[in-house]
C-alpha cells in the first residue's frame with residue numbers, strides 16, 4: 001500500500017487503486033532512528049525474523065573476523081556488541097545475544113575466551129525498563145549482569161560508523177556491532193492520510209477507534225494514538241489485537257446504523273524475558289489496587305481428599321501462602337495480593 005486517500009476513498013497500491021467504503025488501517029510501527037541516517041545505515045534493528053537472522057549471521061561473521069585478527073584491540077572491537085536502548089526490546093536482545101554468543105563460543109569457537117566478548121547495554125535514562133517498577137529494573141540489571149551484559153545508564157549514543165560507537169559525552173567505544181532498540185515510530189502510511197499526527201507519527205483516534213476527520217476510517221494497533229484517563233494505550237500486541245476486534249465490531253455497527261462502543265483496554269500485564277532463565281513481570285493488579293486480598297473458594301470432593309490439588313501446587317510454586325482446611329471441607333486458599341505482584345520468575349521462559 002503506497003497511500004490511503006480518505007477523501008476519494010481509495011487505497012493506492014503498487015498494483016493500482018482499490019476503492020473502499022470503510023477502511024481499517026493497521027500498518028504498525030517502524031524503527032525510529034531519530035533522523036540519524038548514518039546510524040540507520042549500519043546499525044541493526046529488530047523488527048522481523050529476517051532482521052533477527054541478519055543480526056545472527058553478522059555476529060557469526062564478527063567472530064570469524066575476531067579469530068583472524070592479529071591486533072588484540074581490533075579483536076576486542078569485533079567481539080564488542082553495543083545495544084542502544086534499555087527498554088523491553090534492548091533488555092531482551094541483550095540477554096539473548098549474550099547467551100547466544102556464549103553458547104556459540106563454547107561449541108564452535110573454543111579459541112575465543114568468553115571474557116573477550118563484551119555485550120554493552122546503553123540506556124539514556126537513569127534505569128532500564130523504565131515503565132516497570134524500580135525494583136524490577138534493578139532485578140533486570142542483576143539478571144543481565146549474571147548473563148555477562150554490562151549495563152550503562154545515563155548514556156546516549158550519538159553516532160556509529162560501523163566500527164565505533166560515539167557517546168554524547170564524547171567517549172568512543174570500538175564495537176563491531178550496534179543493535180538499535182532505542183525507539184519506534186509509526187510506519188510511514190499514516191503520513192499519507194493528510195491529517196495531523198502525534199509526534200511518533202500515529203493517528204489520533206476517537207474512543208471508537210475512528211479517525212476524527214474521517215469516521216469511515218478506523219485505525220488500530222501501533223498506528224493509532226488513543227488517549228485514555230490512564231494515558232495513551234501502549235503500543236503492544238494485546239491492545240493491537242483487542243483494538244482489531246473492537247474496530248471490526250464497530251464497523252459492523254456503523255454499517256447497521258447502530259451506536260458504536262468505545263474501546264476499553266484489558267491490560268494483561270507486561271513481561272520481559274531476559275535470556276532463557278529469568279523474566280521480569282509487572283502485574284496490572286499492582287496498579288489497580290482493586291483487592292488487598294483474594295480468597296479462592298473451592299470444594300474438595302471427598303475422593304480427592306488425599307491428593308494435592310493442582311491450584312495449591314501452582315500457587316505454592318509461585319511462593320504464594322496457601323492454607324488448606326481438613327479434607328472434605330471447603331478449601332480456602334488465602335492469597336496475599338502482594339505475593340502475586342511483580343513476582344520474579346526464575347524459571348525457564350515459556351512463549352507468551
Ligand SMILES: Cc1cc2nc3c(=O)[nH]c(=O)nc-3n(C[C@H](O)[C@H](O)[C@H](O)COP(=O)(O)OP(=O)(O)OC[C@H]3O[C@@H](n4cnc5c(N)ncnc54)[C@H](O)[C@@H]3O)c2cc1C
Pocket residue numbers: 001002026027028029046047089187188189220221222223235236237238240
Ligand atoms: C523487537 C520487538 C519485540 C516486541 N515484543 C513485544 C512483546 O514481547 N509483547 C508485546 O505485547 N509487544 C511486543 N512488541 C510490539 C508488538 O510487536 C506490536 O505492538 C504489535 O505487533 C502491533 O501490532 P500491529 O498490528 O499494530 O502492527 P504490526 O504487527 O507491526 O503489523 C503491521 C503490518 O503492516 C505491514 N505494513 C506496514 N506498512 C505497510 C504498507 N504500506 N503496505 C502494506 N503493509 C504494510 C507490516 O509489514 C506489518 O506486517 C514488540 C515489537 C518489537 C519490534
